[in-house]
Amino acid sequence: MKVVVTGAAGFLGSRLADELLLNGLEKTKVTELILTDVQTPPARQDPRVTALALNLTEPTAADKLIDEKCGVVFHLAAVVSGQAEADFEFGMKANLDATRSLLEAVRHKAPTAKFVFASSVAVFGGDFPPVIDDLTCVMPQTSYGTAKAMCELLVNDYSRRGFADGRAVRLPTVSVRAGVANAAVTSFASGIIREPLNGKESICPVKKEQELWLTSPETVVKNIIHAAVVDASALGKWRAINLPGLCASVGDMVSALRSEAGDDVVSLIRFKYDEFIAKIVTSLPIRIDNSRALKLGFSVDPNFSAIVRSYMKYDLKK
Secondary structure, eight states, X not given: XXXXXXXXXXXXXXXXXXXXHHHOBTTBOOSEXXXXXXXXXXXXXXXXXXXXXXXXXXXXXXXXXXXXXXXXXXXXXXXXXXXXXXOHHHHHIIIIIHHHHHHHHHHHHOTTSEEEEEEEGGGOOSSOOSXXXXXXXXXXXXXXXXXXXXXXXXXXHHHHTTSXXXXXXXXXXXXXXXXXXXXXXXXXHHHHHHHHHTTOOEEEOSOTTOEEEEEOHHHHHHHHHHHTTSOHXXXXXXXXXXXXXXXXXXXXXXXXXXXHHOHHHHTTEEEOOOHHHHHHHHTSOOOBOOHHHHHTXXXXXXXXXXXXXXXXXXXXXX
């Protein structure tokens, strides 16, 4: 099967590519893998891989990726929350317009292809209920979340009309991301673990009581792939899925780090309140009903300590 991954030079996109090459789509082997990003994704010594540098906001970009052989598109490319809030026009062009261009290419060239769109819990906001489910009304409080919500509606409508077989997966905050911090307002959720474990000071811009809805990189990549194989009939009329996560406060995260790595590591965390970041983070949901996703076969991390241990085992030395 031919598979396309956008945002393949990013942290999750790169991990997704490696997992597809290693294990395929659960029971389906990947025979051709197209990886694309604004910068050429890292080279892989595998004849199945083609790596392309493409700007998806360009009018012809989508047509260079999609053809009649395409079986699955994993659309992860996006401008992150902080950048989208700072530059409205570019954020909408990259996050909304580029997604519609890809959907149009699928519609005209490969309408039976699975289209897995990486959405976000940032589609929620305002006065949401104590516990969110897949059908809770969206009310984003950022331009990033607004673009994601509009794309969810497009994915749903293209699927309803038979233009694509779409699935919008709402990603929790991913922690612990390896590498360096990005411009996402929730990047501290990785930084307060990653930096201290690497002997560096980390600044936390929110209070210890702030809660977050979290998932590990390993689990979210597994879930993104699973989204492509879920039977369409099981999804029903609404193609948006809240991927499973767990709720933990910053204090809980710090305690997990202390239990796994000790007081000296935790001492490298500094708290410096940032009202802009805290306001956005506070608008995000912190408790989501996992029942539909778990019934569909998606996975969830057992606790945050397990997430810390996973980072220390697989990513710390790298």
